[in-house]
Amino acid sequence: MSLHVVLVHPEIHWNTGNAGRTCLATGAVLHLIEPLGFSLGEREVKRAGLDYWAHVDLRVWKTWADFEAALPQFGDPWFFSARGRQPFWDAPLATGEGTVLVFGRETGGLPPALHERYAERFVTLPMSASPPIRSLNLSTSVGIAVYEALRQRRVTRT
Numbered sequence: 001m002s003l004h005v006v007l008v009h010p011e012i013h014w015n016t017g018n019a020g021r022t023c024l025a026t027g028a029v030l031h032l033i034e035p036l037g038f039s040l041g042e043r044e045v046k047r048a049g050l051d052y053w054a055h056v057d058l059r060v061w062k063t064w065a066d067f068e069a070a071l072p073q074f075g076d077p078w079f080f081s082a083r084g085r086q087p088f089w090d091a092p093l094a095t096g097e098g099t100v101l102v103f104g105r106e107t108g109g110l111p112p113a114l115h116e117r118y119a120e121r122f123v124t125l126p127m128s129a130s131p132p133i134r135s136l137n138l139s140t141s142v143g144i145a146v147y148e149a150l151r152q153r154r155v156t157r158t
Contacts, residue, residue: 001153002098003028004074005142008064008114009105011037018139020056026146029057029074033064037105064114074100077121080145081109082135084124088145091123094152101145106138 005028010016016032023030040060061067071077075098078091093099104110115122125141127133
């Protein structure tokens with residue numbers, strides 16, 4: 001099973017670098033959907049990814065439409081949002097030949113059109129322990145989701 005992490009319009013280089021490091025550690029592919037809030041050539045992105053950044057399986061897409069046209073070849077998509085109704089651990093993240101974990105930009109999440117088109121594929125990371133919390137850090141969310149997909153894959157293999 002292949003694993004793909006998609007950041008749609010990421011804004012903060014540190015989050016992208018950290019997500020890239022998680023992808024490298026787990027064998028996942030990192031997809032970035034432009035526009036980006038930073039340049040991939042910035043030293044901050046490389047610093048956040050440490051000396052691992054050069055080894056990340058990175059694919060950059062000009063638009064969501066370009067990526068969406070190729071999406072079926074990567075696997076089943078799951079969209080992460082604070083507005084998702086289903087807890088991520090109840091979603092079958094590791095079924096099929098591939099899993100695609102999709103995350104929105106730090107300040108606004110995923111576009112409304114994706115919420116409408118993929119409503120049944122939206123999941124959330126529960127945060128009920130502290131009502132003032134609206135969302136988790138993007139790279140933290142990526143790490144949680146990637147390792148849950150790997151855990152589910154391991155459980156289904158045994």
